[in-house]
Amino acid sequence: MASAIKPRQLMHQFLTRLRLTAIQNKYYSVTATPSTPAQAAPHVPVLCDTAIEYLQPQPGGKYIDMTFGAGGHARRLLDNCPEATIYALDRDPVAHQLAQRMSQEQNYKGRLVPLLGKFSELPQLLQTLNVPPRSFDGVLFDFGCSSMQFDEAARGFSIAHNGPLDMRMDCGRGGVSAADVLARIEEPDLARILRVYGEEKAAKKIARAIIEARSALHRIETTHQLADLVASVLGEGQRLDKLQRPSHVATKTFQALRIFVNNELNEINYGMLLARELLLRVQGRLVAITFHSLEDTIVKRHLNGNVIEGMANPVPLKYCGHDFTHDPELLESFVQSNWRQLHRHVILPDASEIARNSRSRSAKLRAAVKIK
Numbered sequence: 001m002a003s004a005i006k007p008r009q010l011m012h013q014f015l016t017r018l019r020l021t022a023i024q025n026k027y028y029s030v031t032a033t034p035s036t037p038a039q040a041a042p043h044v045p046v047l048c049d050t051a052i053e054y055l056q057p058q059p060g061g062k063y064i065d066m067t068f069g070a071g072g073h074a075r076r077l078l079d080n081c082p083e084a085t086i087y088a089l090d091r092d093p094v095a096h097q098l099a100q101r102m103s104q105e106q107n108y109k110g111r112l113v114p115l116l117g118k119f120s121e122l123p124q125l126l127q128t129l130n131v132p133p134r135s136f137d138g139v140l141f142d143f144g145c146s147s148m149q150f151d152e153a154a155r156g157f158s159i160a161h162n163g164p165l166d167m168r169m170d171c172g173r174g175g176v177s178a179a180d181v182l183a184r185i186e187e188p189d190l191a192r193i194l195r196v197y198g199e200e201k202a203a204k205k206i207a208r209a210i211i212e213a214r215s216a217l218h219r220i221e222t223t224h225q226l227a228d229l230v231a232s233v234l235g236e237g238q239r240l241d242k243l244q245r246p247s248h249v250a251t252k253t254f255q256a257l258r259i260f261v262n263n264e265l266n267e268i269n270y271g272m273l274l275a276r277e278l279l280l281r282v283q284g285r286l287v288a289i290t291f292h293s294l295e296d297t298i299v300k301r302h303l304n305g306n307v308i309e310g311m312a313n314p315v316p317l318k319y320c321g322h323d324f325t326h327d328p329e330l331l332e333s334f335v336q337s338n339w340r341q342l343h344r345h346v347i348l349p350d351a352s353e354i355a356r357n358s359r360s361r362s363a364k365l366r367a368a369v370k371i372k
Ligand SMILES: C[S@@+](CC[C@H](N)C(=O)[O-])C[C@H]1O[C@@H](n2cnc3c(N)ncnc32)[C@H](O)[C@@H]1O
Pocket: 043, 044, 045, 046, 066, 067, 068, 069, 070, 071, 072, 073, 074, 089, 090, 091, 092, 095, 117, 118, 119, 120, 142, 143, 144, 145, 146, 147, 169, 267, 268
């Protein structure tokens, strides 16, 4: 009910987002040591046919895959539409190498343009290539990490495979490793990251244990050290996740750190703005695949037009009435969107896809056309 959320709560949510951004900025001004590049492992693309159906690639069309990974979606698009061109962005140098290799394959020569960088670096990259603004017919996002990143111990994302606690998608291109974050962060900041990005109820307890272990151990260097520490604090090995599947108790801690280290939510927010403002022509199509509710909420709020000063509003539209603001222009902007969604309900993988590829189980796909 609209009256259930009070202005004080709204303010609290805004401030939490702002504080996290401030913590993030503190860490992003530091340069870091490069990590070992991962060995390519197979990544099975999620909701691949559905994504391409919604993009409706046309002969002569120009598309951008914002998250190339191992190129499963890009390959399917090019195979479905032989005269289309695709720009392939990824912030991971390993994925970029795969894109470069694919661009040399006979079938794709001259039709795949590899780009190395983050969403936030894309405007500069496109300017260098003289790509005109709003000239793409379709944009595809498949957020999160690839299997190549998750499964390679040396990348430091994995609870199962021990490795250095790194978690940078960019490898040595910049940013700060998760181990460096844990070595320097203050306890309240860490607790906030675990609570907001990991949705971890025991955030304070885990943050306290990490800071205490830091004084005893000096540094938490490996993924197993962190996973064991969290398990010992919580006194359990496994929990049931939202879908009632058993998962390691440190899963939420790892998710929170990964999101923080890669500035993921701000990147997604920026990527959605770019799609609307810089990339798509009017009538161009957007497809976004997300893997947890923090990602999906940002996409959904953008598609609903629920964006304030360039940021997805942390509050759903149904709560944005006169309680929230008396500014008629701001209120009007809440009900206007540049997008028309192409489906009624969010699209999920079917049981057979989940059985074939367990990573697809939490995926959600949203597709929209830019109408203005
Ligand atoms: C789930 S994988 C994509 C898999 C791909 N669709 C495929 O079929 O192989 C996500 C990829 O997006 C990349 N990525 C995530 N955030 C990014 C960002 N902000 N800018 C550029 N690439 C990003 C990751 O490095 C990773 O390779």
